[in-house]
Amino acid sequence: MNVKEFTAEAYPNLALIKYWGKKDEELHIPTKSSLSIAFRIFWTKTVLKIYPGEGKVEKIAINGIPDDLKKIQNFFDKIKKFYPEIKKYNYIIESENNFPSGAGFASSASGYAALAKALGKFLNLSEKETAIIARIGSGSATRSVPSGDIVVWKRGFNSDKELSNLEEVSKRSYGETLVQKFEGISIIATILSNKIKKISSREGMKISVSNDDGIYNAYVKTEEKDFKVLEKAILKRDLETVFDITIKSAMRLHGIILSYPNNGIPVFYLYDQSLELAEKFIELIRKEGVIGAYTFDAGPNPFFILQTKDEEIVISMLRKLNVNYYIYRL
Ligand code: PMV
Numbered sequence: 001m002n003v004k005e006f007t008a009e010a011y012p013n014l015a016l017i018k019y020w021g022k023k024d025e026e027l028h029i030p031t032k033s034s035l036s037i038a039f040r041i042f043w044t045k046t047v048l049k050i051y052p053g054e055g056k057v058e059k060i061a062i063n064g065i066p067d068d069l070k071k072i073q074n075f076f077d078k079i080k081k082f083y084p085e086i087k088k089y090n091y092i093i094e095s096e097n098n099f100p101s102g103a104g105f106a107s108s109a110s111g112y113a114a115l116a117k118a119l120g121k122f123l124n125l126s127e128k129e130t131a132i133i134a135r136i137g138s139g140s141a142t143r144s145v146p147s148g149d150i151v152v153w154k155r156g157f158n159s160d161k162e163l164s165n166l167e168e169v170s171k172r173s174y175g176e177t178l179v180q181k182f183e184g185i186s187i188i189a190t191i192l193s194n195k196i197k198k199i200s201s202r203e204g205m206k207i208s209v210s211n212d213d214g215i216y217n218a219y220v221k222t223e224e225k226d227f228k229v230l231e232k233a234i235l236k237r238d239l240e241t242v243f244d245i246t247i248k249s250a251m252r253l254h255g256i257i258l259s260y261p262n263n264g265i266p267v268f269y270l271y272d273q274s275l276e277l278a279e280k281f282i283e284l285i286r287k288e289g290v291i292g293a294y295t296f297d298a299g300p301n302p303f304f305i306l307q308t309k310d311e312e313i314v315i316s317m318l319r320k321l322n323v324n325y326y327i328y329r330l
Contacts, residue, residue: 006048008117010110011040013143013151014187014303016246016295017227018253020201021209021216023155023163026078027170028135031209032220033154033227035178035234036143037305039187041328044097044110048118053090055080060093062111067095075112075137082133083123105189106201106297112137113144131174138202148177149330150234155224179234182330186311188304191324192273199267201298204257207267211260219256223249239307243293246305250295257298274300277323281314288313 013036021031057076060067072093080086093115099107113134120130127146135142135153143151156173157163199207208216226245233241257267278294281304285292290313292306304314308329318325 001051003049003051004122006050006118006121007046008048008114008121009043009045010113010117010141010144011038011043012105012107012110013037013140014039014295014305015140015143015249015297016242016293016305017223017230017249018297019139019153020253020256021205021220022139023157024166024169025206027166028139029157029163029166029169029173030139030153030155032224033152034140034143035150035152035227035230036140037182037185037187038149038151038330039189039328041187041189041326042097042099042105042107042110044095044099044107044114046096046111046114046118047094048115048122049092049094050089050122052088055087055089057091057093060095062095062107063097075115078136079119079133085123086119106299108138109140109144112141116141116145128174128176131176132170135174142173142175145175146177148180149182150177150179151175152178152227152231178231182234182237184308185330186306186308187328187330188306188311188314188318189326189328190277190302190304190318191326192277192302193271193300195300197269197299199262204267204269204298207262208256208260215259216256219252223252240291243291243305246293246295250293253298254296269298269300270296271300274302277321278302280317280321284313284317285310 015034015036017035019030019034023029023031057073060069060072097107099105116130116134131142131145134145143153153175154173156169163169230245254270281294290310292304294302294304296302
C-alpha cells in the first residue's frame with residue numbers, strides 16, 4: 001500500500017478578546033472578532049497517514065488511545081466540500097500531546113491546528129487556507145495556526161447584507177499574526193479545579209446565541225468595538241489598555257453565559273474561588289503598583305497575564321495560597 005505521511009505540531013492560545021458564538025454553524029463563521037496570545041506551554045504533534053481510498057478516516061488515536069471517529073469524520077466531510085481531493089484517500093491520524101490530564105486545559109485548539117497543518121502540507125495550502133480549515137474543526141484552533149505571539153481572528157463581515165454571501169465571508173475569517181514577537185510577558189495558568197465541564201464551549205455558545213433577546217447582540221457590538229481598540233493598543237504596546245480590555249472581555253463572556261440558562265438550568269463555569277482569586281490578584285498588583293490582567297476561558301481556572309519582571313509577586317501569592325500553576329514566558 002502506498003502510504004504518505006505528513007507531520008505537524010501546534011500549541012494552544014489564550015484569548016484576550018474571546019470568541020463566543022457562530023453566525024453560521026456549518027462554516028464556523030464567528031459572530032465577532034477575537035484576539036489571542038500564544039500560549040506555547042503544551043503541544044500537540046500529529047502524524048497524518050494517507051493512502052488511496054474514499055475519504056474515510058479509518059483510525060484516530062491520541063497518545064495511543066482511540067478517539068471519537070465520528071467527530072473527526074464529520075470534520076473531514078465538511079472540508080471535503082472545499083477540497084474534493086480529500087475524497088480520493090483514506091486517513092489514519094496519530095496524535096500525541098503533552099497536556100496534563102485533568103488540569104482543565106483544552107487541547108482542541110492545538111489538536112485541530114496540528115491536524116489542519118498536516119492536511120495543509122498534503123493539500124499544499126497557504127497558512128491562510130490552513131487556518132480556515134482549522135476554524136472548521138474548532139473555532140479557537142484557527143488562532144493556533146499562525147506562528148505569531150499575537151494572533152487575530154476577524155469575523156470577516158461588516159453587515160448582515162454582506163453576510164448573505166457566506167462563502168465569501170468564510171474566506172475572510174481566519175487566524176492571522178498581528179505581532180510576531182510580544183516579549184516580556186508572562187502567562188500564569190492556575191489550576192483550581194480539574195473537573196470536566198458539564199457543558200462544552202461548543203454547546204455553551206450555542207445556548208447564548210440561540211436564546212438571544214438583545215443582550216447577546218449588544219455584547220457582540222461592544223466587543224467588536226473593543227476588538228479594534230485592543231488591536232491598536234497591542235500595536236502601540238499600551239499594556240494598560242490591553243489589560244483593561246482583557247479583564248472586561250473575560251467578565252463579559254461569563255456575564256453572557258449566565259444570562260442564558262439552558263431550559264431554566266443555570267449555565268456557569270466559574271466558582272466562587274475563581275472570582276476570589278481574581279480579586280486577590282487585582283488587590284495584590286494594585287498594592288504593589290504593577291499592572292496585569294486576569295482572564296477565564298469556559299472553565300473555572302484564572303489565567304494571569306503580566307510583565308515578566310513582575311511575575312514573582314503573583315507567584316509568591318499563589319505559593320502562599322497553595323494554588324498550583326503553570327507559567328509561560330513569551
Ligand atoms: O474553539 P472552541 O469551540 O473550543 O471555543 C473556545 C471558546 C473560548 O475558549 C471560551 C474562547 C476563545 O476565544 O478561546
